[in-house]
Amino acid sequence: MSIPDRIETRISKLFNIRYPIIQAGMVWVSGYKLAAAVANAGGLGLIGSGSMKPELLKEHIQKARLHTSNPFGVNIPLLRGDADKLIQTVIDEGVNIVFTSAGHPGKYIDQLKNAGCVVTHVVPSVKYALKAESVGCDAVVAEGFEAGGHNGIDEITTFCLIPQVVDSVKIPVIAAGGIADGRGMLAAFALGAEGVQIGTRFAASEESSAHPNYKNAIINATDNSTVLILKKITPVRMIKNEFALKVLEAENLGATKEELLELLGKGREKAAIFDGDLNNGEIEAGQCSGLIKEILPASIIVNNILEEYYIAKNKLA
Amino acid sequence: MSIPDRIETRISKLFNIRYPIIQAGMVWVSGYKLAAAVANAGGLGLIGSGSMKPELLKEHIQKARLHTSNPFGVNIPLLRGDADKLIQTVIDEGVNIVFTSAGHPGKYIDQLKNAGCVVTHVVPSVKYALKAESVGCDAVVAEGFEAGGHNGIDEITTFCLIPQVVDSVKIPVIAAGGIADGRGMLAAFALGAEGVQIGTRFAASEESSAHPNYKNAIINATDNSTVLILKKITPVRMIKNEFALKVLEAENLGATKEELLELLGKGREKAAIFDGDLNNGEIEAGQCSGLIKEILPASIIVNNILEEYYIAKNKLA
Numbered sequence: 336m337s338i339p340d341r342i343e344t345r346i347s348k349l350f351n352i353r354y355p356i357i358q359a360g361m362v363w364v365s366g367y368k369l370a371a372a373v374a375n376a377g378g379l380g381l382i383g384s385g386s387m388k389p390e391l392l393k394e395h396i397q398k399a400r401l402h403t404s405n406p407f408g409v410n411i412p413l414l415r416g417d418a419d420k421l422i423q424t425v426i427d428e429g430v431n432i433v434f435t436s437a438g439h440p441g442k443y444i445d446q447l448k449n450a451g452c453v454v455t456h457v458v459p460s461v462k463y464a465l466k467a468e469s470v471g472c473d474a475v476v477a478e479g480f481e482a483g484g485h486n487g488i489d490e491i492t493t494f495c496l497i498p499q500v501v502d503s504v505k506i507p508v509i510a511a512g513g514i515a516d517g518r519g520m521l522a523a524f525a526l527g528a529e530g531v532q533i534g535t536r537f538a539a540s541e542e543s544s545a546h547p548n549y550k551n552a553i554i555n556a557t558d559n560s561t562v563l564i565l566k567k568i569t570p571v572r573m574i575k576n577e578f579a580l581k582v583l584e585a586e587n588l589g590a591t592k593e594e595l596l597e598l599l600g601k602g603r604e605k606a607a608i609f610d611g612d613l614n615n616g617e618i619e620a621g622q623c624s625g626l627i628k629e630i631l632p633a634s635i636i637v638n639n640i641l642e643e644y645y646i647a648k649n650k651l652a
Numbered sequence: 653m654s655i656p657d658r659i660e661t662r663i664s665k666l667f668n669i670r671y672p673i674i675q676a677g678m679v680w681v682s683g684y685k686l687a688a689a690v691a692n693a694g695g696l697g698l699i700g701s702g703s704m705k706p707e708l709l710k711e712h713i714q715k716a717r718l719h720t721s722n723p724f725g726v727n728i729p730l731l732r733g734d735a736d737k738l739i740q741t742v743i744d745e746g747v748n749i750v751f752t753s754a755g756h757p758g759k760y761i762d763q764l765k766n767a768g769c770v771v772t773h774v775v776p777s778v779k780y781a782l783k784a785e786s787v788g789c790d791a792v793v794a795e796g797f798e799a800g801g802h803n804g805i806d807e808i809t810t811f812c813l814i815p816q817v818v819d820s821v822k823i824p825v826i827a828a829g830g831i832a833d834g835r836g837m838l839a840a841f842a843l844g845a846e847g848v849q850i851g852t853r854f855a856a857s858e859e860s861s862a863h864p865n866y867k868n869a870i871i872n873a874t875d876n877s878t879v880l881i882l883k884k885i886t887p888v889r890m891i892k893n894e895f896a897l898k899v900l901e902a903e904n905l906g907a908t909k910e911e912l913l914e915l916l917g918k919g920r921e922k923a924a925i926f927d928g929d930l931n932n933g934e935i936e937a938g939q940c941s942g943l944i945k946e947i948l949p950a951s952i953i954v955n956n957i958l959e960e961y962y963i964a965k966n967k968l969a
Contacts, residue, residue, distance in 0.1 A: 481809045489876035492798045492809040494830030495939045513811030522839035558816045559806035589906020622812040
């Protein structure tokens with residue numbers, strides 16, 4: 336089927352992109368290769384700086400420029416000890432699209448806006464959406480309980496979160512969590528979103544820097560393969576494996592935050608996602624993993640999502 | 653705006669109703685008044701037999717007939733000790749639309765089909781949808797994690813559940829969980845559903861037999877007011893109150909199933925929903941409660957949902 340040249344929403348205009356499809360910034364997954372590939376396909380690619388030191392982030396930004404002339408952005412988790420250095424790197428390198436998450440953007444918003452950045456913050460509830468708007472964010476990503484990786488404590492699902500955030504703020508809303516195909520994109524738009532942020536489907540792309548074992552874990556997942564655990568620390572959604580089930584068991588027995596921190600240790604994200612250790616690592620992935628069946632180039636993924644979107648839209652009409 | 657006379661899907665055809673909007677069968681909430689009001693408005697009303705003895709169910713069925721000439725149905729939770737008596741009552745009274753939940757329909761399907769019933773089963777995952785289809789159910793309600801009251805253990809959200817169930821079964825799928833308005837209905841259809849089952853919004857209707865305190869608790873809820881607890885027994889979503897927070901605390905400390913059963917005791921659904929005890933009862937309600945702002949007649953609710961549906965649809969186009 337023929338796909339229109341653009342989908343115009345406030346989000347596509349804000350980022351000057353053809354399609355309001357945003358590839359989530361993901362640790363150990365989304366470097367310059369993935370971000371540039373999505374940008375070239377007409378979406379917004381995000382370099383995930385959560386697993387990068389400032390020097391490496393700089394390198395990825397410069398390489399992304401070599402691979403695309405389209406806009407791309409950087410996601411910065413604000414709880415990182417050196418978040419200020421990542422932000423300075425982004426500003427120094429002239430990136431003008433920044434997604435902030437896992438923290439409060441108020442501390443950095445003036446610095447970013449003064450540097451000419453469009454700032455979008457990721458929120459799990461109406462309260463934080465209002466807060467992001469009030470400090471001057473240009474848009475919010477409203478991310479539901481079904482999302483992979485770090486998650487909010489209120490467990491609000493995409494179906495319930497999107498319309499309530501849309502009703503509460505004036506800035507445009509990007510839906511995230513549970514969206515893996517064009518049907519999900521259409522559903523998010525029906526709920527009032529003007530863009531979608533998609534993580535897991537791009538994590539299983541060819542340009543994703545994740546380990547093949549990790550990508551295959553997504554492809555092999557079914558509807559009930561993921562679980563949200565570590566709620567006493569920071570909730571994280573991951574595919575059930577030896578490690579996740581061990582945590583789940585400890586949690587059922589009432590493990591304290593300290594006990595869970597000990598059980599968690601360090602480096603489990605890298606272990607699963609980058610090094611492919613599917614037993615001991617955190618296989619961070621969204622609940623929509625069951626919808627993902629193939630590892631494809633990012634450009635094909637964008638194209639397929641758009642095709643699915645228009646097929647679903649025609650069916651509705 | 654003008655609302656078309658019918659919305660044709662396999663679900664509206666299956667039940668011979670004008671609009672594929674199903675009012676969920678809810679304990680202490682949906683007697684003949686609510687079911688008949690929804691039927692008269694062109695949707696499918698369900699008498700919730702979960703809080704009724706067979707004699708009372710018989711009375712409600714007969715009264716529903718006096719108040720509507722349109723189709724209506726009965727929801728039967730199969731885990732009830734006397735489920736067979738409820739089923740016999742439904743058959744004896746000539747009701748030919750039965751929704752089964754909380755259990756496996758295989759045991760009763762032949763009896764119901766031989767009596768001429770259309771049988772729809774409520775499922776929380778792909779596995780149970782396939783099972784329902786394989787024993788001969790005519791449709792499934794795929795109910796997400798955000799739904800009020802009893803819930804599945806896999807915590808699969810409506811956004812992720814609907815497309816995966818739609819891709820897995822040939823029978824039509826009704827979406828449930830998180831749907832409180834026409835935007836939600838449109839989103840569910842975008843994901844492939846052919847009908848929606850709506851609980852909480854009708855629980856807060858004028859014809860709902862619930863206590864005014866309970867209805868007001870829904871009206872006053874925000875996006876993060878509900879919580880899914882009692883996971884070691886049967887997961888239940890309810891509005892946070894003194895009782896729910898007590899359970900949550902016990903669960904965080906690792907309470908066993910036996911300890912939770914003791915804490916739960918008996919009669920808490922009735923206490924909150926029918927008697928209005930908002931401190932000690934289970935205020936069962938969906939996560940979409942935050943979207944519900946007014947107690948209205950069921951006919952207005954149906955009409956508003958349809959208006960919202962068409963407004964959202966026009967916006968998409």
